[in-house]
Amino acid sequence: QVQLVESGGGLVQPGGSLRLSCAGSRSIFSIYAVGWYRQAPGKQRELVAAFTSGRSTNYADSVKGRFTISGDYAKNTVYLQMNSLKPDDTAVYYCNTNPPGIVPWGQGTQVTVSS
Numbered sequence: 001q002v003q004l005v006e007s008g009g010g011l012v013q014p015g016g017s018l019r020l021s022c023a024g025s026r027s028i029f030s031i032y033a034v035g036w037y038r039q040a041p042g043k044q045r046e047l048v049a050a051f052t053s054g055r056s057t058n059y060a061d062s063v064k065g066r067f068t069i070s071g072d073y074a075k076n077t078v079y080l081q082m083n084s085l086k087p088d089d090t091a092v093y094y095c096n097t098n099p100p101g102i103v104p105w106g107q108g109t110q111v112t113v114s115s
Helices: 024-032
Strands: 005-007 010-012 018-023 033-041 046-051 058-060 067-072 077-082 091-097 109-113
Touching: 005 091, 010 018, 018 033, 018 109, 024 109, 033 067, 046 067, 046 077, 046 109, 058 067
Parallel strands: 010 109
Antiparallel strands: 005 018, 018 077, 033 046, 033 091, 046 058, 067 077, 091 109
8 A cells, every 4th residue: 555654753842853754655756746744632634844746845834944845755755854843843743645635644753842
């Protein structure tokens, strides 16, 4: 089954950094744009950062200037570099296609920002 696998989450203090990884098959990355999404407790899943079909990038206003999406297609991996993390960034982070849902949602990776 085609899937994307997230990793790299953890517990970090406010102001800290994490890099998330999204590994998948070459067929996904060669055909579809990929993005990062997150879901905090009690909230709907939201787009955080994504490549578009034109290979530009989109960011949620709340993460602009702090998060960066990048890809290493030789490794079939997309990354999310997260800097200056805030408690409001606490959520489960998922990668999926953009728009989402072309592949099943994975388990996600938990990011907790707390002192």
